Amino acid sequence: MIINILAGGPEELLPDLTEYMKENVKWLGVDRGVYTLLSKGIEPEIAVGDFDSVNGEEMLFIEQHVDELQKFKPEKNETDMELAVEWAIRQNPQKINIFGATGGRLDHLFANIQLLLKPILNKKNIDLELIDCQNNIYIKSEGTYEIKKTPDRKYVSFVPITLSVEGLTLTGFKYPLTNCHIPLGSTLCISNELIDDRGTFSFHEGIIMVIRSCD
Incomplete structure (x- = not known):
């Protein structure tokens, strides 16, 4: 199984997501990334985040189209992406791909790169990769x-x-x-x-x- 995670980074930095729509793939949306997935015709199995980057109309759209919604308060110890990665690791997939996690704020970029360490630190044999239109990490x-x-x-x-x-x-x-x-x-x-x-x-x-x- 492969889990694809889409965060709310700039859409112009995304690769062609249709290339990652294979069999035995689960999609997970993070914050505004949920709305982006739905707008591209991809229904995530789960949505995670505090959703402070979507407006009321967009949030209603998300609630109508996603069966499992894990909504958190903005005041928390983990970033939305960390919560998503931890959920994905618990599913024990072969691979996790992360999209929409580059561009914009540098603190978020460095935090997301650090999350790539999680399988190693947790002694999990899971390939975790951060992907945008120009880089694979x-x-x-x-x-x-x-x-x-x-x-x-x-x-x-x-x-x-x-x-x-x-x-x-x-x-x-x-x-x-x-x-x-x-x-x-x-x-x-x-x-x-x-x-x-x-x-x-x-x-x-x-x-x-x-x-x-x-x-």
């Missing part, structure tokens, strides 16, 4: 991973989010690496490119963020 702990070349995401960057990443090795890339120490704050691994149809990245200690981007 995900986080990995130590291991060996395959990565495929895709024309619409030419650039691949590796950003340590622990004090260091140890033993980073890149194969199939324009700028390969072998058993490198990458400290926090390093820009060594920004804007690499795959030269083979498939490549691999591996490391034996730390946590790394992978960003696939286009211009």
